[in-house]
Amino acid sequence: MTPPQTGRLYLVGIGPGDPELMTCKAVRILTQTSVWAAPKARENSSSALQIAAAMVSPEGKTVLELCFSMKKIRLGCEPDQEAAQSWRQAAETVLAQLDQGRDVAFPTLGDPGLYSTGFYLLHTLRELRPDLPVTVVPGITAMSACSAQVVSPLGLGDDVLTVVPAAFDDARLRDILMQSDAVVLMKIFRQLPRLLPLLDELSLIDKAVIVERGSMDEQRIHYDIRAAAGRELHYFSTMLVRKKQLISRAS
Incomplete structure (x- = not known):
């Protein structure tokens, strides 16, 4: 049973990186909650925490940085042991605060419902x-x-839009790229050399663009996909492929 004084957990989408793209509600929740539980990879500081702190001061709050495994998760399959252990440790850390009656905000990049660690924690x-x-x-x-x-x-x-992780196998990606009018490929930073021949085969090279660190200060836009394949892209890199019209160059 839930203890009578259990606090509330808030999974808070803080947007893509520009702090000004946080919603008013996200700012209010982060301001009101006394505990922030911020996700991070083991070797890095929390990007979500840095973005949240640019709009709401963490001074006086309890800030917990929770380490999450970066290993691939396939729904319907048993999770990797390291991933499951990291979720359990994070959950126990958060639960210790909730059981004291303290509300906990979990800021997560983008939207909590789209490839977010927040729902693994929940x-x-x-x-x-x-x-x-x-x-x-x-x-x-x-x-x-x-x-x-x-x-x-x-x-x-009447566009058909498909959003997929770039790590899908080539056969599935080929079908998706052939059947959809527009495709968003998430987290392509290590996948581009593998994707390039497929885009070439389907004559989609000139209908694709890569946005690296979108909306952040270090943002880069790559219209030349072949040239981008020779670069080391940041983890926050997204490819947009649109068939019905060419991607326009932003002014």
Whole structure:
């Protein structure tokens, strides 16, 4: 049973990177909560924490940086042991605060419902506390920010839009690229050399653009996909492929 004084968990989407793209609700929740639990990879500081702190001061708050495994997760399969252990440790850390009656905000890049660590944490927490009170605060997605930066729609009219992780196998990606009018390929930073021949085969090279660190100060836009394949792209790199019109060059 849920302890009577259990705090509320907030999964807070803080947008794609530009702090000004945080919603008013996200700012309010982060301001009101006394505990922030920020996700990070083991070797890095928390990007979500840095963005949140640019709009709301963390001074006086309890800030927990939770380490999450970066290993690939396939739904319907048993998770990697390291990933499952990291979720469990994070859940227990957060639960210790919630059981003291303290509300906890979990700021996550983009939107919590789109390839976010927030729902892995929530799933593990609800295994421990099935009745845990939770509020999800949606945020602006990376793909929306990338679309804005290149001044091109994600979907228009009767477009079929597909959003996929770039790590899908080539056969599935080929089918998706052939059947969809527009495709968003997430996290392509290590996948581009593998994707290049497929884009070439389908004559989509000139209908693709890469946005690296979209909306952030270090943002770069790559219209020359072949040249970008020779670069070391940042982890926050997204490719937009649009068949019905060429990607326009932002002015």
